[in-house]
Amino acid sequence: MGKGRRVGLVGTVAGVGAAGIGAAVGLRHVAVGRVRLRPDPDADEPFGELRGRELTVEASDGLPLHVEVDGPDDAALTLVFSHGYTLNRHSWHYQRRDLRGSFRMVFWDQRSHGRSGRSDPTNATIEQTGDDLYAVIRATVRPDRPVVLVGHSMGGMSIMALADRHPELFERQVVGVAVANTSCGDMAELTLGLPLVLAKVVRPLAPRTLRGLGRRAELVERARGLGADLAFVVTRKMAFADRHVSPTVVDFLEQMIRATPIDVIAEFYPALMAHDKVACLDVLGRVPTLVLAGGEDRLTPAVHARRIAEALPDAELVEVEEAGHVLPLEYPGVVTGGLRRLIDRVRPEREEERTA
Template identity: 40%
Template sequence: MSTVGRILGTAGVVTGVLGAAAFGGVTAQRMAVRKYQAAQAALLIEPGADPGFEALESDRTYSVDTWDGVALHVEEVGPLDASLTVIFAHGWTLRLGSWHFQRLGLAGPGFGNQAEVDPSARKARRVAAPPTARLVFYDHRSHGKSTRAPEGHSTMDYLASDLRSVIDTAAPTGPVVLVGHSMGGMAIFTLAAQDPDLFAERIAGVGLVCTGATYLKPSELSKLLIAGGNPLVKVIKEVGSRYPAIFERGRSSNRDAVWMLTRSLGFSRKDVSGALVDYLDEMVSTTPVEVIAEFLPTLFAHDQTASVPALAGIPTMIVAGDQDRMTPLDRSERIAEVLPDAEMMVAEGSGHMTMMEDPDLTNEALRRLLQRASDGARAREGARGKKSRWSRTGR
């Protein structure tokens, strides 16, 4: 293995994506893939079954322009007059399609809950119609169908600014719920630090899926000394950015190695569908290597521990996989310690892609969050209405 290969190999789980893409063990990994597919067949799970990823229709599709010229791809599902707007921010190397099962499961009356009261019975009982959410999905800068960020603009501050641009465009008024997975959750914390007033006044709920206020443990952060320019991170970024063709060739010639690494880092359960792994692998593999490298420094340096209290008083749902190798469970537990009123649901046996690996649990957790956010927004609106009527009577 070359010196560059050894350097990349020591960088840990995250940068292992780059190392494996270029230096995978072809024969061993191919055998592992075939063994996995055989096990899938024994479980009567078709490895190549297509669950319809990328085939879901949108009610509206448009782009949001950021202040530095990046065009963010946005897709919406749900009525414009919905009681809540829910904005989903995906993770590193992914795109908005990673929310496939939430897009299916949370759309419609009652936030997608099929146990809706019959309309005629509801009218007879004078029960209010169940709330409906407008779901907004977008691709981060340099990901999916969004355009590439200028050099030096692949940072958490820019991601937070992008999220604010999406809020301003998609939901300039009304209550908003933010849901973030991994890097998307980090962007939410960063925006909370940038604009706490926005969270106090407009954000009706926050969903945090397999994310953390810090990417590495404090001791690890001190060792990396990112602020001083850690040479390891510099080498990884420079090699990935300056010589992307090397890694892209490695990806194509070591597909089985990359596929197995993707499965290991994204999922944990032995019976996870091969179709899910295929889709995750396709998302990661179509993210340019230089983009992966550009975001490494901001991921390593991420530390928004001080911004977590800004979510106090806002309905918050924390979803975590207890076998997450990318963002270990203790990251979520630390957030819950600071926000004792937050709810936390743990998907047993699930990995980093919990919203895909255990969509039922994730959707139930988010449905609970949306109901809390809806109730809170309705109560605040009622309080404002009472205050307005009181003022008009001159009392």
């Protein structure tokens, strides 16, 4: 394994447990009232408002994918960002804001998410999102220009699927990879922070529950709209670990999740649980890689990141001990700083310096 780094950050990990309906009434006053009233440095942050040049990319099955490009088409290096499950391109807000003007960047909505087209349920697979990423790269980056791939959660899995299905890209065009809060497999063993005995009971119920909710999508969507306070509490407890996280950031994340239809969530869930791309790590190992993990991540625990980093010969592992599942929003500086280091290692001008 390459360099290993563990980042200890000040803050107390918020207590996370199963959020029951009875507890929700009291929690609303604490987490929604008092938390939202405290000073919030991110209150005026223009979440969801950053825009680039828009284009539509056709996927292999004809589905329209929404893509936005920041930066000149003749840039020496392009970063392509793939977001996570139930999110959209705006989840990269801080990275887009802070790297804008320095690099050419491509952001896209994965199928059935954001402004991309609604997928046929049979194509709600990680293999297909890998092919979608391939279509996005071909449509937005010239074949002779290098690319750095950046993925969060399911976005990291899409990168692995791309490596599995199009390994030749990692020989001639992809020069670096950064993944955050992701996994190469064994997702079905997750406990979601529950005691192991309880997790073994809950795990088999989740697919059937989601399928049932998906069949009652209209009713569920109405209920989701009415339960904003409870959604705020659950999002804060499950996605974040730092108790000082901005309530505006929590709201922003919850809104992205709520904007994803429940039937889409149900359709992709089996693909995530069945995800197994250990074999593709040899392909990722051809390029420098940044692997980011949250020490309190309940959805893709840090052990998954360590497993990926250990399998790669040129990986930098950054583990933020007091972080949850959304590092790009919870600790954006750590993610952006890591990307800058990775870019510095792979940027074309450095390669020219080495060969001069």
